[in-house]
Amino acid sequence: MDKYVGKRLDGRYEINELLGCGGMSRVYSAYDIIDDRTVAIKILKDEFLNNRDFIRRFKNESKAIAVISHPNVVKVSDVSFGDLIQYIVMEYVEGVTLTDFLATCPSFSVRKRLLSEILEAVEYLHKKGLLHNDLKTDNIIVSTIGNHIRIIDFGYSETDAQYMTKRLGGTPEASAPEVLAGNTDIPSTSSSDIYSLGGIIAAVFPNRYAWIVKKCRRIEPLDRYQDVDTLRRAIEFVEGLRKGLLIVTVLILASYIVMTLFVTQRKIYEEKYQSQLQHLETTVVRLQKDSAEIVKIERDIERELDNIIDMFEQSGNVTDIVSNILNYIVNLGKNLLEYKYDFPEYRVFKEET
Numbered sequence: 001m002d003k004y005v006g007k008r009l010d011g012r013y014e015i016n017e018l019l020g021c022g023g024m025s026r027v028y029s030a031y032d033i034i035d036d037r038t039v040a041i042k043i044l045k046d047e048f049l050n051n052r053d054f055i056r057r058f059k060n061e062s063k064a065i066a067v068i069s070h071p072n073v074v075k076v077s078d079v080s081f082g083d084l085i086q087y088i089v090m091e092y093v094e095g096v097t098l099t100d101f102l103a104t105c106p107s108f109s110v111r112k113r114l115l116s117e118i119l120e121a122v123e124y125l126h127k128k129g130l131l132h133n134d135l136k137t138d139n140i141i142v143s144t145i146g147n148h149i150r151i152i153d154f155g156y157s158e159t160d161a162q163y164m165t166k167r168l169g170g171t172p173e174a175s176a177p178e179v180l181a182g183n184t185d186i187p188s189t190s191s192s193d194i195y196s197l198g199g200i201i202a203a204v205f206p207n208r209y210a211w212i213v214k215k216c217r218r219i220e221p222l223d224r225y226q227d228v229d230t231l232r233r234a235i236e237f238v239e240g241l242r243k244g245l246l247i248v249t250v251l252i253l254a255s256y257i258v259m260t261l262f263v264t265q266r267k268i269y270e271e272k273y274q275s276q277l278q279h280l281e282t283t284v285v286r287l288q289k290d291s292a293e294i295v296k297i298e299r300d301i302e303r304e305l306d307n308i309i310d311m312f313e314q315s316g317n318v319t320d321i322v323s324n325i326l327n328y329i330v331n332l333g334k335n336l337l338e339y340k341y342d343f344p345e346y347r348v349f350k351e352e353t
Contacts, residue, residue, distance in 0.1 A: 004028060004043065009087065010080060013041060022153070024054050029092060039077065040093070044086040055086065061154040062088045064130055072121035074141070074152045093150045098140040101147075102203060110147060115204050115235075117149045122197060123228035125151075126190045133188055135196035136174035137203050174199055177219055191221040194231060198224075201235075209238055 004015045005028070013030040019040065020027045030041045042061075048054035062079040069075070078089035095101075098114070106114075118140065125132060132139075132154060139153040172180060176195035179188055198216025201209055212234050218224050225231040 002026075009041070009085070013039065013089065015041070024048050024057065030089075032089075035077075038092045040074075040090045042088045042090065049084075049086065055081075058086055058088070064154040065090075068125070068128065068130070070121055070124045072117045072149050072151060073125070074150045090152075091150075093141045093143050094145070095141045095143040095150075098137040098142055098149065098200075098203070101142040102137065106147075111204050114142065114147070114149055115201065118151070118200060119197070119228050119232050121149070121151050122193055123232075126193070126228060130154075131188050131190065132193055132196070133179045134171055134175055135193055135200060136171055137200060140200070176221070178221060189221060190227055191224045194225050194228070195221075197228075197231065209235060212238065 002018050004026075005017060006015060008014050009030070012034055013032055016029045016031060016038075018026060019029055025042045025044050028041045028043065030039050031037075032039050044054065044058050048058075059081065062076055065074060066076045066079070074093065075091045076088060077091065080087050102111075122132065122135065132151065134153060135151070139151065141150040141152055142148070143150065174196050176188070176192040179192050194216050195218075198213045201216070202213045212231070215234075216224055216231065225234065
């Protein structure tokens with residue numbers, strides 16, 4: 001059983017359980033009986049109590065975050081550097097590491113907000129003259145409530161003007177080469193944390209900002225982005241470029257759809273026009289035929305009238321004239337009926353009758 005679980009430190013902090021174990025310390029949850037709240041306590045391992053480098057590192061962490069007040073950086077409320085035990089009391093954040101949180105496949109909008117919070121927090125630290133030197137997804141907690149980040153573990157931190165005689169190094173896969181070098185030939189600067197941010201960006205958005213990550217992770221500090229603001233603007237530029245390309249793609253697609261609809265509608269109208277044109281041509285031919293029939297009837301009428309006039313002039317017999325007129329009317333009616341029922345829709349009726 002752990003030697004601290006169930007114990008009370010300095011008559012105030014009741015240790016509840018072990019939360020995690022790092023290279024030089026263990027982190028516990030504890031109950032603060034004075035402030036009536038749950039806190040997190042980082043206790044230096046016993047084997048490092050006589051190691052000056054580790055003790056200095058441990059004190060650096062407490063000093064570094066004691067002056068920090070930012071919603072995305074863990075807060076320190078108490079410290080103790082005794083001969084038998086050294087510990088740091090911090091706010092307790094219920095949540096998981098960013099590493100574990102990313103494994104749950106959060107949405108794009110959530111990941112975007114988390115990255116924004118990380119950049120804001122690191123930028124704040126740099127403005128305070130503080131370098132973290134060991135930024136990685138395991139040193140970032142995502143709270144259960146609200147999914148907000150807290151940067152933790154400032155064990156390798158230092159101020160811009162403070163260079164360790166012998167650096168203790170960070171995490172090989174996360175920290176910049178100059179941090180891992182173990183000497184002061186190449187001092188740590190804000191670009192050292194930019195190197196680590198490149199790894200975090202790659203974890204939060206795999207392959208989305210590949211060339212930005214590549215520049216962040218360059219060996220030479222001067223070849224990287226020199227501050228968080230420049231890095232943020234590079235990310236915004238990429239997002240703006242993506243939006244621009246998306247708009248262009250949408251416009252091209254919309255133009256294609258409109259042209260397709262236009263061509264389709266034009267084809268429909270052309271087919272309809274051709275059908276109507278054919279119907280019109282048929283009608284014109286029919287009218288021309290009807291016109292010829294009417295002219296023929298008109299000529300027949302004129303001829304019959306001429307015959308009646310000639311008959312009247314020759315005989316002067318009213319009876320004969322009336323008889324001829326009646327015959328003419330009958331013949332004219334037959335001609336008109338023959339003409340009318342010559343239409344297709346009347347042929348069946350004509351044949352039946």
